[in-house]
Amino acid sequence: MSKNRQLLFLAFLAVFASACKTKQYSKNNKQIEKNAKKENPNPISYTTLSYIDAFKAIAIEEMNKYGIPASITLAQGIIESGSGNSDLAKYANNHFGIKCTSDWKGKAYYRDDDNRNDCFRVYKDPRESYKDHSEFLKRKRYAGLFELDKNDYRNWAIGLKNAGYATNPKYPELLINLIDKYQLYQYDQSESEREKLAREDKVFKEINANIPNEKKLYTPVNVAPKDPPSSLENGKYHTVSQGDTLYKISQLYKISVDELKNLNQLPDNNIKIGQKLLVVK
Numbered sequence: 001m002s003k004n005r006q007l008l009f010l011a012f013l014a015v016f017a018s019a020c021k022t023k024q025y026s027k028n029n030k031q032i033e034k035n036a037k038k039e040n041p042n043p044i045s046y047t048t049l050s051y052i053d054a055f056k057a058i059a060i061e062e063m064n065k066y067g068i069p070a071s072i073t074l075a076q077g078i079i080e081s082g083s084g085n086s087d088l089a090k091y092a093n094n095h096f097g098i099k100c101t102s103d104w105k106g107k108a109y110y111r112d113d114d115n116r117n118d119c120f121r122v123y124k125d126p127r128e129s130y131k132d133h134s135e136f137l138k139r140k141r142y143a144g145l146f147e148l149d150k151n152d153y154r155n156w157a158i159g160l161k162n163a164g165y166a167t168n169p170k171y172p173e174l175l176i177n178l179i180d181k182y183q184l185y186q187y188d189q190s191e192s193e194r195e196k197l198a199r200e201d202k203v204f205k206e207i208n209a210n211i212p213n214e215k216k217l218y219t220p221v222n223v224a225p226k227d228p229p230s231s232l233e234n235g236k237y238h239t240v241s242q243g244d245t246l247y248k249i250s251q252l253y254k255i256s257v258d259e260l261k262n263l264n265q266l267p268d269n270n271i272k273i274g275q276k277l278l279v280v281k
Contacts, residue, residue, distance in 0.1 A: 025110035025117050029091075032109050032122060036091040046084040048182065051077070054084070055095075056187050058130045063188065066134045067146055071153045071184035072160070073133065075175045084126075087111070093123040096133045151188050151243070153179050183270065186245055240275040253279040 036043075046054065052074055059070040059077075080097045081089035088094045092109040100108050100119035107122035123129045137145070145159045157175040160166065168174070179185055238249055246269050250257045257269075263278045271277070 028108065029110055032107065033087075033091045036093075043090055044084070048078055048083045051081075051083040052182060052184070055126065055130065058127050060187055062130055062134045063150060066138070067150050068134055068137055069150045069153045069156055069185075070187040071179045072156045072175065073130065074184050074187065075157075075178040076133070076160075077130070078178055079174055088120055089126070091122075092120060093126050093129050094120055095126055095129045096136070098129070098132060098136055151185070153185055153188065180242075180273075183272065185243060186270075189245055189247070236278065236280045238277045238279045240271050240273055240277060242273055244271065244273075245269070246271060249277065249279065255279065 044050075044054075055077060056070065056074060059073040062068060062073060063070040077084075077095045080086075081095040084090075084095065088097065088109060088111065092107075094109070097113075098121050099113075100121055104121055108119045109122050110117045110119055112118065113120075121129075121132065123132065141163050142160075142165075145156055145163065148155050148159065154172075154176055157172040157179075160175070161169075161171045165171070238253065240249075246257045246260055246266075250260050253260075260266075260277065260279065261269075
């Protein structure tokens with residue numbers, strides 16, 4: 001056989017092998033998708049807000065265990081999974097685009113990424129994906145990130161890019177913009193603060209529930225005016241700044257979170273930067 005024929009034959013074998021692998025990968029994916037649909041015939045179609053609400057608890061849990069800011073984890077999940085709506089998230093429960101490695105023993109899902117038919121990990125449920133994300137960041141290349149304060153989400157975002165987590169030069173900007181837009185930094189407060197906040201809310205709700213309406217401890221008042229007096233020397237209003245939470249504000253002015261919410265007719269604990277809150281009756 002001539003050299004040219006040999007090269008043509010080898011090229012044919014390579015094309016044939018590639019076609020066989022592609023067919024195998026497609027068959028594998030269809031089986032993964034079939035199993036996913038069987039286990040969850042009515043998958044949730046998330047909005048970004050409903051995604052945050054669904055996964056903030058596990059992000060906080062992982063933060064308290066490893067020190068990775070919950071805001072960073074949630075923002076990465078939103079970007080990498082399309083707020084939980086990508087095929088990889090729906091069928092493989094993979095919310096962070098984590099690929100197979102030589103030590104991966106689980107199932108795989110294939111799709112084109114950096115290379116054709118890249119191998120991605122398949123998890124039993126999204127919680128496993130969040131836990132594996134934490135394990136993934138425990139690698140030596142990300143060690144410097146854990147020297148940062150867990151509230152320093154900006155440097156975490158920059159550090160992830162510098163450590164090679166993503167190739168997109170705007171990756172830190174994408175993370176930071178998401179965190180700021182959806183106030184994800186509120187989930188970076190310590191576990192003890194969150195527990196105290198929850199206890200306060202529960203206690204005051206129980207107290208109010210047992211008191212006749214006309215004798216409620218805290219009754220809603222009109223919302224603070226849009227343009228309150230510019231002179232704040234009496235401390236009647238507090239302008240929300242980055243990192244503020246209702247708990248922090250309540251501690252600053254020595255009032256309860258529940259009273260603060262009632263004073264401003266807040267339906268929940270969400271507040272926005274620049275918002276002016278009435279803090280003294």
